[in-house]
Amino acid sequence: MLAYSGTVGDVFKALADPTRRVIMDELVLRDGQTLFELCARLMNVHGSQSSRQAVSQHLAVLEDAGLIATHRAGRTKIHTLNTEPLRSITERWPLDR
Amino acid sequence: MLAYSGTVGDVFKALADPTRRVIMDELVLRDGQTLFELCARLMNVHGSQSSRQAVSQHLAVLEDAGLIATHRAGRTKIHTLNTEPLRSITERWPLDR
DNA sequence: TTGACAGGCAAGTGTGTGCTTGCCTATTCT
DNA sequence: AGAATAGGCAAGCACACACTTGCCTGTCAA
Numbered sequence: 001m002l003a004y005s006g007t008v009g010d011v012f013k014a015l016a017d018p019t020r021r022v023i024m025d026e027l028v029l030r031d032g033q034t035l036f037e038l039c040a041r042l043m044n045v046h047g048s049q050s051s052r053q054a055v056s057q058h059l060a061v062l063e064d065a066g067l068i069a070t071h072r073a074g075r076t077k078i079h080t081l082n083t084e085p086l087r088s089i090t091e092r093w094p095l096d097r
Numbered sequence: 098m099l100a101y102s103g104t105v106g107d108v109f110k111a112l113a114d115p116t117r118r119v120i121m122d123e124l125v126l127r128d129g130q131t132l133f134e135l136c137a138r139l140m141n142v143h144g145s146q147s148s149r150q151a152v153s154q155h156l157a158v159l160e161d162a163g164l165i166a167t168h169r170a171g172r173t174k175i176h177t178l179n180t181e182p183l184r185s186i187t188e189r190w191p192l193d194r
Numbered sequence: 195t196t197g198a199c200a201g202g203c204a205a206g207t208g209t210g211t212g213c214t215t216g217c218c219t220a221t222t223c224t
Numbered sequence: 225a226g227a228a229t230a231g232g233c234a235a236g237c238a239c240a241c242a243c244t245t246g247c248c249t250g251t252c253a254a
Binding site for chain 4: 013017019050051053054058059074075076
């Protein structure tokens with residue numbers, strides 16, 4: 001039971017940023033990472049140079065769009081991928097013509 | 098054989114705008130429309146209030162992203178939908194987990 | 195309890211983007 | 225030929241957005 005307030009447009013706006021797409025890629029590789037883990041992996045694995053605050057704001061956008069879910073574990077925050085909103089894309093504009 | 102110069106990110110940026118999504122919707126309903134036809138239908142059918150120039154610029158963005166193809170017919174320009182770039186979305190972040 | 199760790203909040207900045215405005219080219223009709 | 229039609233080009237404006245900066249809150253270890 002996921003509770004996110006994103007509209008359809010928020011999904012596209014969220015994915016319009018290249019850094020946020022890389023975050024999605026990284027969560028596909030390893031789901032359930034914290035903010036610091038994501039920061040380190042974005043730098044080392046993906047060559048991104050985003051600061052912690054920048055990544056944090058990107059994660060907030062992705063969460064508002066419903067593309068990731070979060071829950072706190074102690075002093076860390078676990079980010080989990082949710083690709084379900086992407087389904088509406090191919091449903092809206094069918095691929096087979 | 099479609100020739101468009103759009104990158105992956107252009108597809109998302111193109112779909113991040115609500116007016117452009119409505120244009121896509123309208124082209125699903127009735128493919129191969131001209132600029133003026135699209136302007137009229139956006140106003141009457143979809144309640145949009147975009148000017149001719151605004152719609153024209155939106156169509157250019159969609160064409161750069163490879164989401165529509167165009168060809169001239171006399172003094173009109175026919176816009177044809179192409180949903181193929183959308184396939185890369187679900188391929189990049191698979192839906193079934 | 196004190197310090198380090200993980201993250202959040204809010205204001206300010208600079209670039210990007212959607213839209214308008216004004217004028218231009220090309221094609222069709224009478 | 226002349227006028228109307230269909231669309232293009234380019235400069236300017238206003239707002240949105242990504243990012244920084246600085247400081248604050250909560251959690252764990254010593």
